[in-house]
Structures are given as C-alpha cells and as structure tokens.
Amino acid sequence: MTTVPSHRLIEANVPRYTSYPTAPHFHPGVTAETVGQWIDALPAGEAVSLYLHVPFCDRLCWFCACHTKQTLRYEPVAEYLATLHREIETIGRRMAGRNPVAAIHLGGGSPTMLKPDDLRALRRKLDASFAMAPDVCLSVEIEPNDMDEGRLDALADIGLTRASLGVQDFDQRVQQAINREQSFETTAAVVHGLRARGIGSVNLDLLYGLPYQSVETLEETVGKSLSLGPDRIALFGYAHVPWFKKHQTMIDEAALPDADARLAQALAAARLIAAQGYQRIGIDHFALPDDSLAVAAREGRLRRNFQGYTDERCETIVGLGPSSISRYAQGYAQNHPATGEYGRRVLAGELATVRGIALSEDDRVRGWVIERLMCDFGFSASDALQHFGGAAGAVLAEATALAQNAAGLRRDGDRFVVDEDDRIVVRTIAAGFDRYLAQQQSRHSAAV
Numbered sequence: 001m002t003t004v005p006s007h008r009l010i011e012a013n014v015p016r017y018t019s020y021p022t023a024p025h026f027h028p029g030v031t032a033e034t035v036g037q038w039i040d041a042l043p044a045g046e047a048v049s050l051y052l053h054v055p056f057c058d059r060l061c062w063f064c065a066c067h068t069k070q071t072l073r074y075e076p077v078a079e080y081l082a083t084l085h086r087e088i089e090t091i092g093r094r095m096a097g098r099n100p101v102a103a104i105h106l107g108g109g110s111p112t113m114l115k116p117d118d119l120r121a122l123r124r125k126l127d128a129s130f131a132m133a134p135d136v137c138l139s140v141e142i143e144p145n146d147m148d149e150g151r152l153d154a155l156a157d158i159g160l161t162r163a164s165l166g167v168q169d170f171d172q173r174v175q176q177a178i179n180r181e182q183s184f185e186t187t188a189a190v191v192h193g194l195r196a197r198g199i200g201s202v203n204l205d206l207l208y209g210l211p212y213q214s215v216e217t218l219e220e221t222v223g224k225s226l227s228l229g230p231d232r233i234a235l236f237g238y239a240h241v242p243w244f245k246k247h248q249t250m251i252d253e254a255a256l257p258d259a260d261a262r263l264a265q266a267l268a269a270a271r272l273i274a275a276q277g278y279q280r281i282g283i284d285h286f287a288l289p290d291d292s293l294a295v296a297a298r299e300g301r302l303r304r305n306f307q308g309y310t311d312e313r314c315e316t317i318v319g320l321g322p323s324s325i326s327r328y329a330q331g332y333a334q335n336h337p338a339t340g341e342y343g344r345r346v347l348a349g350e351l352a353t354v355r356g357i358a359l360s361e362d363d364r365v366r367g368w369v370i371e372r373l374m375c376d377f378g379f380s381a382s383d384a385l386q387h388f389g390g391a392a393g394a395v396l397a398e399a400t401a402l403a404q405n406a407a408g409l410r411r412d413g414d415r416f417v418v419d420e421d422d423r424i425v426v427r428t429i430a431a432g433f434d435r436y437l438a439q440q441q442s443r444h445s446a447a448v
Contacts, residue, residue: 014431016239017374018306019332020367021357023325025436030333030356032345038328039094042316047102047133048095049314050126051307052084053321054108055339058146061180062250063168063210065239067323067337068109081118083343085125087320090349092129100133101126103312105140112146116154123158137161137312144190145182152190156197163194164203164234169210170221177211177255184224191228201291204230208265209238211255215268222272232293233278233286234308235269237262266424282375283426285309302375309375322352331358361391362435369395370430377426378417395433402432 015022042048053067056077060070071077104126114122126132139162140155155163167187168180175181191202204225208218225233240256242248257265270280278286279294282302287294296302296311303310305317306325319326319335322342326333333356336342345352359367365388372379381399384392403411408422408429418426431437 014427014437015434017370017427017430018304018308019325019327020370020434021332021363021436022434023332023334025439026332026334026355026357028355030331030353030358032351032353034356034358035326035328035333035351035353036094038330038333039091039318041330042095042099042328044098046099046316047314048099048316048318049103049105049312050101050130051105051107051317051319051324051326052111052122053319053324054080054106054111054113055322056080056113057108057110057143058113059179060247061168061178062247063178063180063207063238065241065245065248066107066109069339074113074115077113078118080339080343081114081122083346084122084321087346087352088125088129090346090351091318091320095130097131099131099316101130101136102133102314103137103139105307106138107141107307110143110146111140112142112151112155116150119151119154119158139164141166142190144187147190147193149193152193152197155194156199160194160199162201162203163199164205165190166205167221167225168205168207169213169218170224171213171217173212174210174217178251188228191230201231202228203232203234204228205234205236206269207236207238208269209240209257209262211251213257213265214261215264218265218269219272222269226273226276231288231291233273235266235273235284235286237266237284263424282309283424297375300376304371304374326356332356361388362394364388365392365395366433366435369399369433373418373426373430373433377423378415380415382414398433402429406432 055068056071057068058070058072060068136159138159140160142163142165144165165187167182168178169175170184172181194202206221206225240248240251240253270286273286274280277288279289279297281287281293281297282304285293285308292311293302293309301311301313303312305327315327315329317327319333322335322339323337324335333353335352336345336354342352365384368387369379369384381396384396399409399416400411403409403416406429408418408425409416409432410419418429422429
C-alpha cells in the first residue's frame with residue numbers, strides 16, 4: 001500500500017538543488033579575474049558543455065520564473081545577438097581550442113524567437129570559436145507558437161539533436177489563467193515537423209499545480225502529450241514565487257491548488273506516464289527505456305545541473321549570456337543579469353562575471369551527496385569515502401543521525417536510501433545536508 005509523506009515534508013519550502021551551494025549563496029568575491037583563472041586551468045582535452053541564454057520572449061507567460069523580458073520588436077534581440085557573438089569570441093580565445101565542446105544548450109527566454117538566419121549565424125560563430133566534438137549534442141528549448149517552416153529548417157541546419165517543447169497544460173481555462181494559450185494542434189505540428197527533419201529526440205515540458213488545474217484536466221493534457229510519442233517528458237511542479245517574479249502576481253492565488261491537490265496531480269500524472277512504459281527519472285523526468293537519459297539512470301551516471309537531469313558527462317559548463325551560470329571544477333560563476341550591464345562588460349572585451357562561489361571540500365562532499373539523492377535516491381558511504389576520504393566523515397555522521405531521527409532517509413548496510421513512497425519529497429530530505437540553508441534569507445518554492 002502506498003503511503004503519503006507527511007505535510008511537513010510536502011509543504012517544506014526548499015531549493016530545487018540544480019547546484020550546491022545554491023545560487024542565493026553566490027557572492028561578488030568570485031570575479032571576472034577568478035573565472036579567467038579557472039578557464040586557464042582547464043585540462044587540455046577535457047570536454048566542456050556550453051549554455052547560451054536568450055533573455056527575450058514575444059509574450060510574458062505569468063507562470064515563468066526564468067530570467068527574461070518581453071519584446072515585440074526584433075531590434076533588441078538583434079543587438080543582443082551581436083553582444084553574444086562577442087562573448088563567444090572572448091571565451092573561445094581564452095580556451096584556445098584546448099577543450100572540445102560535447103554539448104550545446106540554447107535556453108531562455110525563447111531561443112526560437114531568433115530568425116532562421118540568426119540561428120545559422122550563431123552556430124557558425126560557435127564553430128569558428130570553439131573546437132567541436134564530432135558527436136556534439138545540440139538541444140534547444142522551443143516555444144511552439146514561435147515556430148514556422150523556416151525555423152524548423154534552421155534548427156535542422158544547425159544540427160539540432162534534442163528538442164524540448166514547452167506545453168505546460170492544454171486546458172484552455174488554465175492557459176488563459178497563465179497567459180499561455182497554445183493549442184494541441186500547434187504543438188503536434190511542431191513535433192511532426194521536427195520528426196520529419198530527422199530530429200531524433202523530443203521532450204515535452206508539463207506543469208502541475210497551475211491555477212484551475214485539476215487531476216482530470218491534467219490527465220487529459222498528459223494523454224494528449226503521450227499521443228505525440230515524446231522520447232522524454234518533464235513533469236514540473238509550478239513554483240509560485242511572486243516575491244521573486246512580480247509578473248506572477250497576475251495569477252489568481254485563490255485558483256491555485258493546495259498541497260494535497262498538488263500531490264494528487266503529481267501522482268496521477270506520473271502513474272499515467274509510467275503506465276505507457278516510460279521510466280521515471282529522478283523527481284520529475286520520464287524517458288522511454290532506450291533513451292540515453294534512462295540508460296544513464298540505470299547505470300548510475302545520471303547528473304543534475306541548471307538544465308535539470310542530464311546524461312552529459314562534462315564537469316565544466318560554460319554559461320553565455322546575461323544571468324547564465326557556469327560550473328567549473330573550482331566553483332560556480334554567474335554573469336551579470338542586467339542585459340545592459342552584461343553588454344557593457346562584454347563589448348569592453350571583459351568576462352561578464354558578477355558573482356559566484358568557490359567550492360570548499362565540504363561543499364564538494366555535500367554537493368555529491370545531494371546530487372546522488374536527487375538522481376539515485378540514495379548514496380553509498382564507501383563511495384563517499386573513496387571519492388573524498390576523511391572529508392566525508394562529518395557528512396556521513398550527519399547522514400547516520402538523519403537516518404535515525406528523520407522521516408524519509410534510512411540506512412541499509414553501506415547505503416543511505418530514500419524509500420519509493422518518500423521519493424517525491426527527496427528535495428526536503430536533501431535539504432538536511434544543506435549547511436547554508438539556515439543562513440539564507442531567500443525564499444523557495446514548495447517541495448511538491
């Protein structure tokens with residue numbers, strides 16, 4: 001019999017743990033000079049991943065918590081692209097072809113706002129500035145309402161290998177409440193267009209916990225989404241953070257489901273997706289069994305970063321564009337979030353770093369434990385000692401105490417594990433290892 005985690009675990013407000021330490025703990029002590037040294041220290045031949053941020057949309061969805069701004073004119077986008085090209089040149093010169101690029105991710109905002117020729121020019125600039133691995137993976141976040149035949153052709157031309165389509169919900173009342181009207185037919189046409197051009201991997205992003213959403217409406221959305229045969233589905237809980245994103249105040253809070261309703265929606269949607277043969281990946285992803293993400297999960301190679309769950313093996317992620325976050329062996333670094341100040345620094349030939357954090361050995365141990373909990377719902381004490389030696393001792397002692405006293409985590413021989421019924425609240429369990437959490441003043445979204 002399935003049990004339901006306690007409300008204390010379900011309603012806890014905790015980070016999503018796409019990094020550790022999390023972004024609220026970044027500080028200005030990590031400078032452009034610091035990041036330059038980190039880039040220079042990259043071992044020759046080590047593959048890296050690139051993340052390119054496009055901070056524009058042609059409409060502002062009220063549910064969105066991304067760093068973006070609305071524009072109905074293309075001129076600001078074109079100006080930004082010129083700056084982004086300059087940043088690509090600057091980073092490329094610094095890396096001097098020493099590190100092959102194994103993966104490129106275009107996110108936003110809406111990268112598919114870019115005109116077809118601008119998409120092609122961006123790929124040419126990347127190819128000219130970096131050494132590309134022969135099998136480089138290129139993923140793009142797609143807003144279906146942006147798409148036309150020209151953009152579909154351009155995505156194929158630039159080597160798109162994985163497309164991620166924002167769906168959220170197909171119910172018209174829900175769409176109107178979040179200012180995101182998008183028909184099933186529009187979405188289906190984009191999926192079919194991608195498939196016709198040989199794009200082999202398609203992911204659909206769905207949300208639960210939206211205004212006016214119910215188990216029944218969400219199940220209908222899931223059914224329609226499954227009919228498109230996606231390779232992956234991401235099922236995220238809507239993060240209502242109006243103190244962080246003011247446009248979320250446009251959403252009627254009285255129409256939002258409560259904690260019990262959110263949990264019921266998450267469980268119902270997950271059951272429907274799993275019933276169609278999809279393997280559950282971490283807390284919010286599903287993939288067909290032969291998908292690379294599912295294979296990585298079964299083999300214990302699943303990773304988690306600012307793009308969510310991934311099978312990429314790159315330790316280094318270089319973030320390009322305003323607000324983008326880079327991960328190096330030494331720590332995290334974030335570009336200035338304001339497009340104007342970001343542009344000023346880049347056009348002056350500088351790195352756009354505004355803050356970050358250098359990792360201590362304790363940070364590395366805790367980050368590894370949190371990532372393994374988020375990916376594998378458990379971790380091995382002997383693996384921790386093998387990776388980190390004596391530095392793991394204090395964290396393992398905390399794990400032992402948590403397993404004895406806290407709901408959700410238990411000791412099973414060499415392993416600390418989260419039982420299946422408690423996996424939906426693994427963010428709350430992981431928070432038990434976050435030594436920064438009690439120090440910060442920032443607020444977070446609900447765990448479920």
